[in-house]
Amino acid sequence: MKQITLGTTGITVPQNAFGALPIQRVSADEAVRLLRRAREGGMRFFDTARAYTDSEEKLGLAFGGHWDGLYVATKTAAKTPEALRADLETSLRLLQRDYIDIYQFHMAGQCYRPGDGTGMYEAMLEAKAQGKIRHIGITAHLAAVFEAALDIPEIETIMFPYNIVE
Numbered sequence: 031m032k033q034i035t036l037g038t039t040g041i042t043v044p045q046n047a048f049g050a051l052p053i054q055r056v057s058a059d060e061a062v063r064l065l066r067r068a069r070e071g072g073m074r075f076f077d078t079a080r081a082y083t084d085s086e087e088k089l090g091l092a093f094g095g096h097w098d099g100l101y102v103a104t105k106t107a108a109k110t111p112e113a114l115r116a117d118l119e120t121s122l123r124l125l126q127r128d129y130i131d132i133y134q135f136h137m138a139g140q141c142y143r144p145g146d147g148t149g150m151y152e153a154m155l156e157a158k159a160q161g162k163i164r165h166i167g168i169t170a171h172l173a174a175v176f177e178a179a180l181d182i183p184e185i186e187t188i189m190f191p192y193n194i195v196e
Contacts, residue, residue: 031072037187039165041101041131043075050078050085058088065092069100077189079105079136080117086124094126102127103187105136105169111153118157132187133157134167141168141178141185155184 031044048068053061065076065088078085086104093100104121108114121130133154135142142150157163167187170176179185 036075036101036132037165037167038183039132039186041075041165043101044072046073047075047077048073050076050089051082053088054083054085058084058091061085061088062092065089069093074099075101075103077103079107079134080121081105081107081136086121090124090126097127101131103132103134103167104130105134107136108150109148111149114150114153115157118162122162129161130163132165132167133163134169134187134189136169137171138168138175139172141170141175141182143178143182151184 031046033042034045035042048065053064056064068076076089078089080086089102102125104125106114106117106121108117118130118133122128135150135154142148142154144151154163154166158166165186166184167189168175168179168185169189170179171191176188176190179188
C-alpha cells in the first residue's frame with residue numbers, strides 16, 4: 031500500500047487510515063474486533079475525537095498497552111485552555127496512552143494564533159512541551175480557517191473535508 035507522510039509531522043503511514051467515528055455505533059466487543067482486524071490488515075493510523083462519544087475508550091480497549099507501530103490522532107472542540115487540558119487528560123486516560131501523536135483543534139471556527147487572547151494556541155504548545163502531544167493539527171470546515179492555518183508552522187496537519195461529489 032502507498033505510504034504518505036502526514037503534513038509536516040514526519041509520521042509516515044499507509045494512505046488508508048481508520049476513521050473511528052462509526053465505532054461509536056457498535057458494541058465494545060465488536061469495536062475491539064474491528065479495530066484489531068484493521069491493525070492486522072495493515073492500518074497504522076487511527077483518527078478519533080472527544081466528540082465521537084465512546085470511540086476513544088474503544089480504541090483504548092483494543093490497543094491499550096499495545097500501541098507499538100500505531101499512531102492516533104484525536105481532537106478537541108474545547109473553546110478555553112482549561113477545557114482543552116481537561117479534554118486532553120480524558121483522551122489520554124481513555125486511549126490508555128501517555129501521549130497523543132496528533133492533537134487537533136476540532137471543527138475550529140477560527141485559527142488560533144499566538145497572542146490572540148484565547149490562550150488556546152499556548153495551551154497546545156504547553157501540552158506539547160509536557161510531552162502529552164507530539165504534533166498539533168486542526169480540522170477546518172471553513173476555507174478561511176484552512177487558509178489561516180497554512181501560515182502557522184506549529185500547525186503540522188490540516189484536515190479539511192473533501193467530497194468529490196460536491
